[in-house]
Amino acid sequence: MIKLSITFLFTVIALLLVVLFTFLIYLFVQRQRESRFEKVRDRYLLNYSQLWYDYLFNNALFSMVLVPRGAAQVEAIERIFSSYLKNIISENVEQKIKQFANQYLKKFYEKDLSSRRWSIRMNALYRIADLQIEELLPSCQEFEKNKISDEEHFQLLKIYSLFQPDLFMEKIKNPNINYSESEYRRLFVLLEEDVFIRFFDDFNCWPTNIQFAVIDTAAVKRNMQYLDELKKLLSHDVMEINIRALKGLYEIGIIDEIDPFIPFVTSDMWEARLMVAKIFKHVPLAYTYSYLEQLLQDENWWVRSQAAKTIVEDRHGIAKLQQFIESSNDPYAIEMAQEIAARKEGSK
Amino acid sequence: MKIIDYCMMFFGGIILFYMLFVIVSYCTMFIIAMLDLRKRYRLDPSEYDDAHIDAFYSKPVSLLVPAYNEEVGVVDTVYSLLNLRYPQTEIIIINDGSTDQTLQTVIEHFRMKPINKIVQTNIPTKQIKQIYESEIYKNCILVDKENGGKADALNVGINVSQYPYFCSIDGDSILDEKSLLRVMKPIILSDGEVIAAGGNIRIANGAKMQFGSIYETQLPSNYLVIMQVIEYLRAFLMGRIALSKFNLVLIISGAFSVFSKKWAVEAGGYSTNIIGEDMELVVNIHRLIKEKKENKRIEFVPDPVCWTEAPQTLGVLRNQRRRWHQGLFESLWKHKKMTLNPRFGLIGFISFPYFWLVECLGPVVELGGYIYIVIAFFLGKIYYEVALILLLLFVIYGVIFSIAAILFESWSMNTYPKKREILRMILLAFTEIFWYRPLTLFWRCEGLVRFLRRKSDWGNMKRVGIAEKEKNI
Numbered sequence: 001m002i003k004l005s006i007t008f009l010f011t012v013i014a015l016l017l018v019v020l021f022t023f024l025i026y027l028f029v030q031r032q033r034e035s036r037f038e039k040v041r042d043r044y045l046l047n048y049s050q051l052w053y054d055y056l057f058n059n060a061l062f063s064m065v066l067v068p069r070g071a072a073q074v075e076a077i078e079r080i081f082s083s084y085l086k087n088i089i090s091e092n093v094e095q096k097i098k099q100f101a102n103q104y105l106k107k108f109y110e111k112d113l114s115s116r117r118w119s120i121r122m123n124a125l126y127r128i129a130d131l132q133i134e135e136l137l138p139s140c141q142e143f144e145k146n147k148i149s150d151e152e153h154f155q156l157l158k159i160y161s162l163f164q165p166d167l168f169m170e171k172i173k174n175p176n177i178n179y180s181e182s183e184y185r186r187l188f189v190l191l192e193e194d195v196f197i198r199f200f201d202d203f204n205c206w207p208t209n210i211q212f213a214v215i216d217t218a219a220v221k222r223n224m225q226y227l228d229e230l231k232k233l234l235s236h237d238v239m240e241i242n243i244r245a246l247k248g249l250y251e252i253g254i255i256d257e258i259d260p261f262i263p264f265v266t267s268d269m270w271e272a273r274l275m276v277a278k279i280f281k282h283v284p285l286a287y288t289y290s291y292l293e294q295l296l297q298d299e300n301w302w303v304r305s306q307a308a309k310t311i312v313e314d315r316h317g318i319a320k321l322q323q324f325i326e327s328s329n330d331p332y333a334i335e336m337a338q339e340i341a342a343r344k345e346g347s348k
Numbered sequence: 349m350k351i352i353d354y355c356m357m358f359f360g361g362i363i364l365f366y367m368l369f370v371i372v373s374y375c376t377m378f379i380i381a382m383l384d385l386r387k388r389y390r391l392d393p394s395e396y397d398d399a400h401i402d403a404f405y406s407k408p409v410s411l412l413v414p415a416y417n418e419e420v421g422v423v424d425t426v427y428s429l430l431n432l433r434y435p436q437t438e439i440i441i442i443n444d445g446s447t448d449q450t451l452q453t454v455i456e457h458f459r460m461k462p463i464n465k466i467v468q469t470n471i472p473t474k475q476i477k478q479i480y481e482s483e484i485y486k487n488c489i490l491v492d493k494e495n496g497g498k499a500d501a502l503n504v505g506i507n508v509s510q511y512p513y514f515c516s517i518d519g520d521s522i523l524d525e526k527s528l529l530r531v532m533k534p535i536i537l538s539d540g541e542v543i544a545a546g547g548n549i550r551i552a553n554g555a556k557m558q559f560g561s562i563y564e565t566q567l568p569s570n571y572l573v574i575m576q577v578i579e580y581l582r583a584f585l586m587g588r589i590a591l592s593k594f595n596l597v598l599i600i601s602g603a604f605s606v607f608s609k610k611w612a613v614e615a616g617g618y619s620t621n622i623i624g625e626d627m628e629l630v631v632n633i634h635r636l637i638k639e640k641k642e643n644k645r646i647e648f649v650p651d652p653v654c655w656t657e658a659p660q661t662l663g664v665l666r667n668q669r670r671r672w673h674q675g676l677f678e679s680l681w682k683h684k685k686m687t688l689n690p691r692f693g694l695i696g697f698i699s700f701p702y703f704w705l706v707e708c709l710g711p712v713v714e715l716g717g718y719i720y721i722v723i724a725f726f727l728g729k730i731y732y733e734v735a736l737i738l739l740l741l742f743v744i745y746g747v748i749f750s751i752a753a754i755l756f757e758s759w760s761m762n763t764y765p766k767k768r769e770i771l772r773m774i775l776l777a778f779t780e781i782f783w784y785r786p787l788t789l790f791w792r793c794e795g796l797v798r799f800l801r802r803k804s805d806w807g808n809m810k811r812v813g814i815a816e817k818e819k820n821i
Contacts, residue, residue: 009744117389180539181539343464
């Protein structure tokens, strides 16, 4: 029995070593291939980067030598495009890239979409969105019919949002998909204003993740037309939505009336009180001091700290804080006022 | 004579059974890791990194750097933190009562000025002496405190920090500019469902560095360090990835990991009376998650995020391993009631038994195996054969797994691109079971003995210093 085991183990080890050795050979061959690939790519970059620059920026004539032959040259072009798209904002350049990609890169990505490898398909979907290859939209819709992963589906949504907003709005209503808030934000931030504002129309119908993402995106877009929408949400039943709306309004930074915010000074949630203390930064101290004084004596450290910081931002802030320190008998509030006042004076 | 025979049969059986068990569990984890990495093979990472560079998507993080007598490395560490591509961070250096020039070096280098700052005492700690703020980098704070150990220093950092997430960084860690983005990725994407995340740690020895960041990796020349490189690869492929997939991670390295401040504070922060404070915090958080019945995760990120200096001499390595093992045992012992406890789900049924059997008691059995082989050769007779079987199992366990890890890592991540380097690692892997393995087993057993005798120390290792290494290259 033992003898058999020894032979067995020897065989297992020998077999495993053979497998590993084969893998090693494969790895080395793969390396060789990669290095050839890199050589072709780098040669393209070296030879044609200048031509590309001239074509994109100096309106030089397009030369057929720029058309890629093979995956290595496609990768070189991807690199050139991605560096320009990330660093330079020019509609003309974007248009030229889009046109080129639609004409000459389309077939490569179309082929990649049918790859068995998830990562290759994902890369193709990334490129279709980045380089705006609108002509692949039908292929993408076809692709959606396959069994695809959540990540691929997300990327498809991004593509729809760019090329066909109506289709996007329809797809996002699908109750079977649920992405995280940050993923929704990544989608919404790219939407045109007229599409995005539609989310406010039947706000309560959306799942919470979408609701939160809509509020946060509205804040980042900093567009006046969202001010009223966010203000409306201050009377929403869900506290978290109130707080998000407060945060959004703070970030847009335009406060034309303080009445909608007053009820939050006495809110049960410290986060809401904190946000009010922040929002009052955008309002002259004369209108808000009495509320801020109340917040300076709040039971929560963050609220006290923010109230003091807001007061001190104003021209007369330090004087007001000094006055408060002398008259108050709340040791925590005094300590906070002292620290913030000292820091403000120190930084002058 | 009969008693010896029975003993040999008994121990031989136990050791053989144990080895088979370990080999099967490593194989399973290796396959899970392989499938996971295979999926990502060749995925363009820049797409993701760029998408999250905007403050709009990310969450602010406080970076905590505890420093005890780190005058050689601390400045470089802070520079590598300043290099991080992340929209909103603050750097908090905590001088844990160093007896060398750490405090002075930091004050002078970053033009630190004393400030008055009220600190919330979320976690009780030793006294803070003074807080400073850099005149050059406004987001850089230095806290000078009484000596209380690394855990205490980190707790002070948590108290001083103002952001919802904090990241602990060892004084000798070198980071990639995308480190923080990568480690924060699961946290951001999951909307806070992931409450702690750690990344893959690599060995920095031999790498080429400039301004606190690595621009080329090279296999070091020291055999001891190469063995550690292989060991890290193995631990990564046969452990972390698979455990993380099922939310079973008990260790995320203290060298670079992010925690939600809310959860860490609620779990009581870092424990000061224990050696493996990072593991202790993770276990405490797991416990809290189960107690509160919340759907939260602790994740391990397979991307490399942090480079660390590995011990170059046997003496230092021995200290490190002793301390690690002692820490592991302490944590497991402290939470022994979680083992096989249905209240803690898979953590109790898989993680704890795995850590007890494979990671903690493993060295004892394995070392027993080595001793068994030696005795068997003296006793002769049928024991030759048992010893030979055992030796072959050691070969599978040590050599084959190591080579598989080297090759697979090289295929998926390609950290050491030169063919010569891969061949060198493979050749060295063949020698592992003859010297490196028994040595580390012995040191780990020492750690166990030390736990039983309750010895402890801060365990600072002597560093060559990153700046020094740059000069050497």
